[in-house]
């Protein structure tokens with residue numbers, strides 16, 4: 109994969125498992141977002157960057173027998189896992205295509221609802237994905253994004269290891285044209301793409317001891333390790349020590365861990 113096409117979280121097997129768990133963790137919030145756009149019964153829907161699970165099952169239920177859901181995903185492993193999930197749950201109205209979200213080849217104006225979750229924050233040239241999403245929606249159709257912004261992801265008391273990993277992540281992202289602070293810009297990107305009636309819901313969590321997402325920064329560090337070391341950004345031993353210290357710091361039950369700031373943003377393509 110070329111540097112220009114870099115996707116920051118990478119494609120380790122462990123990351124696919126994390127995404128499958130994340131789909132369950134985020135399902136209630138996505139469900140809330142889909143409630144806001146109204147009934148999807150009978151609709152043609154696209155989920156961009158669906159990963160191994162995404163919201164495909166929830167969207168399948170919402171569109172019902174007369175609707176259809178098309179997942180778009182670039183990773184062949186994720187596509188395979190998503191298709192297994194579809195088969196095991198008998199989701200007859202869902203298909204997944206292995207294509208790039210920036211040029212899906214799907215019919216322009218062919219869909220009632222286009223959505224994506226946690227894709228823009230991890231890739232270069234996110235505006236191209238927004239443009240494609242809007243192009244896929246029919247006039248009068250809806251688009252909805254659920255994105256992250258690293259602004260609020262911190263711990264207290266501060267941890268040197270935490271700060272080192274965040275700095276490494278932000279530095280790696282900048283080198284690869286990825287914007288970890290894209291969340292706040294999504295409303296603007298939608299308006300610039302011509303979307304109207306833009307609405308915004310911010311979400312922030314704390315991750316107390318035992319919470320499944322308390323160690324998300326450590327998971328991201330594992331995803332990034334091989335690439336930051338081979339790019340010469342840090343020595344493997346040094347990063348190993350930082351990760352060990354971060355795990356120790358996260359194990360301290362008195363440490364407060366705050367999530368990314370998430371933005372759910374939705375609106376309508378003019379008729």
Ligand SMILES: C[S@@+](CC[C@H](N)C(=O)[O-])C[C@H]1O[C@@H](n2cnc3c(N)ncnc32)[C@H](O)[C@@H]1O
Nearest residue numbers: 115157158159162181182183208209225226227
């Ligand atoms: C953080 S994961 C989120 C997965 C899913 N949306 C969810 O929230 O559970 C981002 C997904 O976007 C996919 N992706 C990244 N760049 C892409 C591109 N250019 N085209 C299609 N999918 C892409 C990745 O392969 C990954 O599966």
